[in-house]
Structure formats: C-alpha cells, structure tokens
Amino acid sequence: MTRPIRVEIDLSAIKHNYIQSRKQTQNRRALAVIKANAYGHGSTEVATALADVADGFALLNLEDAIALRDAGIEQPLTLLEGPFDEAETRLMAVQKIAGAIHGEHQLEWLRRLDASHPFEAWLKVNSGMNRLGFAPERAVGIAHALAALPGVRLSTLMTHFATADDERGVDEQWACFEPLIAQCGLKVSAANSAAIFRHPRTHGDTVRPGITLYGCSPFEGTTGTDLGLKPAMTLSADVIAVQSLRPGDKVGYGCLFQANEPMRIGIVACGYADGYPRIAIDGTPVAVDGRASRTVGRISMDMLAVDLSHIPQAGIGSRVELWGPAVPLEHVAACAGTLNYELMCAVALRVPRLYRH
Ligand SMILES: *Cc1c(COP(=O)(O)O)cnc(C)c1O
Numbered sequence: 001m002t003r004p005i006r007v008e009i010d011l012s013a014i015k016h017n018y019i020q021s022r023k024q025t026q027n028r029r030a031l032a033v034i035k036a037n038a039y040g041h042g043s044t045e046v047a048t049a050l051a052d053v054a055d056g057f058a059l060l061n062l063e064d065a066i067a068l069r070d071a072g073i074e075q076p077l078t079l080l081e082g083p084f085d086e087a088e089t090r091l092m093a094v095q096k097i098a099g100a101i102h103g104e105h106q107l108e109w110l111r112r113l114d115a116s117h118p119f120e121a122w123l124k125v126n127s128g129m130n131r132l133g134f135a136p137e138r139a140v141g142i143a144h145a146l147a148a149l150p151g152v153r154l155s156t157l158m159t160h161f162a163t164a165d166d167e168r169g170v171d172e173q174w175a176c177f178e179p180l181i182a183q184c185g186l187k188v189s190a191a192n193s194a195a196i197f198r199h200p201r202t203h204g205d206t207v208r209p210g211i212t213l214y215g216c217s218p219f220e221g222t223t224g225t226d227l228g229l230k231p232a233m234t235l236s237a238d239v240i241a242v243q244s245l246r247p248g249d250k251v252g253y254g255c256l257f258q259a260n261e262p263m264r265i266g267i268v269a270c271g272y273a274d275g276y277p278r279i280a281i282d283g284t285p286v287a288v289d290g291r292a293s294r295t296v297g298r299i300s301m302d303m304l305a306v307d308l309s310h311i312p313q314a315g316i317g318s319r320v321e322l323w324g325p326a327v328p329l330e331h332v333a334a335c336a337g338t339l340n341y342e343l344m345c346a347v348a349l350r351v352p353r354l355y356r357h
Pocket of ligand 1: 194208212
C-alpha cells in the first residue's frame with residue numbers, strides 16, 4: 001500500500017480547454033504554454049495529448065524542448081526566454097526551435113550563426129512590464145539588424161502584458177506596442193490567457209494561452225468553469241485517522257484550532273510537502289466523499305485535518321478532494337493568499353500523477 005495521495009490529470013479536459021481558448025480568438029494560431037512542467041501537469045504528457053490539435057508549444061528550457069522532439073512532437077516550439085548562451089543558440093538553430101530575443105547579449109550569439117541553419121527569432125519588446133525585451137524605441141532598429149543577419153529568420157514581434165487580468169487592462173502597453181506592428185511588418189504575438197478572453201484587439205497572429213489550458217481562470221473572483229473551461233487537475237488524498245474532539249480540545253501545530261463543541265475530524269495524507277499551501281487558513285474548502293467540508297487548524301508537512309462532524313459515514317479511507325471539480329482551485333488559492341497558478345505548479349514530485357485520457 002502506498003501513501004494514499006494522488007494528483008489526477010484529465011488530458012481530455014486540457015484538449016477541450018485548448019480548443020475553447022483558441023475559439024475566443026476566431027481560431028488564430030495558439031501556442032500552448034507548457035512551461036513549468038505544463039504548470040505541474042507534465043509537459044510531455046500534455047504536449048502528447050494536444051499533438052493533434054495544437055499549433056505549437058511555448059516553454060522555457062531547451063532540454064525540455066528536445067525531450068518533446070524525442071517524444072515525437074513535431075509542432076513548432078518556442079522558448080519564451082530565448083537562448084541562455086551561445087551553444088544553446090546554435091543548438092536551437094540546428095534543432096529548429098524558435099526563441100524570444102530580448103537582449104543585446106543574445107544578438108551577439110546570433111551574429112555568429114551562419115546561414116545553414118537559420119535561427120527563428122521572436123523579437124521581444126518591453127512595452128511596460130519591465131521584465132524582458134528591448135525598449136520600444138529600439139524595436140524597429142533591432143528588427144532591421146536581425147533581418148540582416150544571415151543566420152537568423154526573424155518571424156514574430158512579441159510582447160507580454162502585466163495587467164491583462166485586472167481592470168487596468170492592456171491600454172497603456174498596447175498604445176506602446178501597436179504602432180510597432182506596421183513599422184516592423186512581422187507577425188504578432190501578445191496575448192496571454194487573460195488577453196485572449198478580455199482583449200480581442202491584441203490577438204494578433206499567435207496567442208499564448210497558459211492557465212486556461214489547465215481549466216483555471218486568470219481573473220480574480222472567477223473560476224475556470226465560469227469561462228467554459230474544465231478543471232484538469234484533481235488533488236486528492238484519503239483519511240488515514242479519525243479523532244473525536246471534546247469541547248476545548250485542540251488540533252495540530254500551534255493548537256491553532258480549538259473545538260467549541262464535540263467534533264469528529266479526519267486526518268488526511270496531504271501536507272505542505274505535497275504542495276498544499278501551509279498558509280491556507282483554517283476553514284479552507286475541501287470535499288469529503290463528495291460532500292463539502294473544510295480544513296481544521298494548521299497544515300502540517302505530511303497531513304492536514306478536515307471536519308467530518310456533519311458527515312457521519314466518512315471515516316478511514318474516505319477520499320478528500322483538496323482541489324478539482326468539486327473544490328475550485330481558485331477558492332483554495334484565495335484562502336492561501338495566492339493564485340491558482342502557484343498552487344498547480346507547486347504539487348510535489350512525490351505525489352503520483354495519474355493520467356486520464
Ligand atoms: C507564462 C506566459 C504566458 C502564459 O500566461 P497565462 O497567464 O498562463 O496565460 C504567455 N506568455 C508568456 C511570455 C509567458 O511567460
């Protein structure tokens with residue numbers, strides 16, 4: 001018997017979500033963003049499941065991209081942070097893996113390539129987020145310089161939005177980026193999930209959905225289901241002990257919780273070392289054998305407690321959904337002061353992943 005915890009990944013939901021996200025754009029090209037091990041879902045498994053629908057994939061590491069090629073993925077691959085050194089630049093060119101070019105140091109590496117294997121470059125413009133990219137006033141000059149290099153095929157002008165998900169929207173950044181489109185005469189890629197759903201004028205040629213592929217919403221106060229998406233990840237673990245509490249009894253580290261009345265609690269085989277957030281407040285939602293309940297007291301490294309008082313039939317072996325179709329990840333994230341993004345990426349490697357097709 002292994003420790004009764006698992007994360008189930010619904011690959012058909014991810015496919016549904018990809019199609020649903022792309023549909024928002026009148027079917028423009030959509031690169032499925034599978035960085036961070038596909039937000040914790042497994043990049044090779046996700047790419048394989050999307051292989052017959054996806055226009056391409058976006059990720060971060062060359063070795064992951066090569067692993068996808070080895071797994072038979074033939075779609076275009078784009079590395080969102082581009083090459084990290086000269087050797088990678090060469091290897092990307094040879095392997096036909098495109099990459100963002102966002103800084104002067106990368107131009108140096110590109111200058112040393114020859115025409116035999118052109119590097120597909122996505123010119124990244126910093127339109128206001130101040131993370132990666134060339135200043136907008138330099139974009140046209142850099143585009144010309146790249147276009148003149150024999151070892152480079154400049155394909156796309158790209159940028160990334162900082163506030164596409166909130167009420168500030170994309171106005172400021174779009175005003176900065178939009179004029180460059182005509183001046184550079186390149187294909188355009190700007191929209192992340194939030195812009196796909198809320199800012200159609202930014203769709204350009206290629207969009208980059210991430211979070212929505214996994215059935216979650218990029219917008220605070222909404223869930224993936226509200227957007228017509230299907231949650232793809234279910235984290236669940238079983239009850240491995242039951243405690244009966246008298247009034248005044250306490251639960252867990254710090255004795256954070258104290259019972260006011262007789263209670264029955266279940267101890268669940270999931271803790272922060274599995275990726276469940278330690279700072280989730282007392283009262284975070286869970287579902288026990290399909291019935292709504294809540295956490296009790298502090299999250300331990302390997303265990304947490306849930307209230308079973310109103311579920312008399314629940315006991316050892318009961319399945320507790322920590323997040324999934326019955327417990328929106330967004331609600332758990334709100335109780336932990338974080339985002340659905342962080343929680344899905346944080347599921348620990350020690351938690352077995354079970355794939356459903
Ligand atoms: C992560 C990322 C995305 C996807 O963002 P979501 O909010 O998950 O849709 C798109 N583009 C870039 C450059 C990214 O880093």
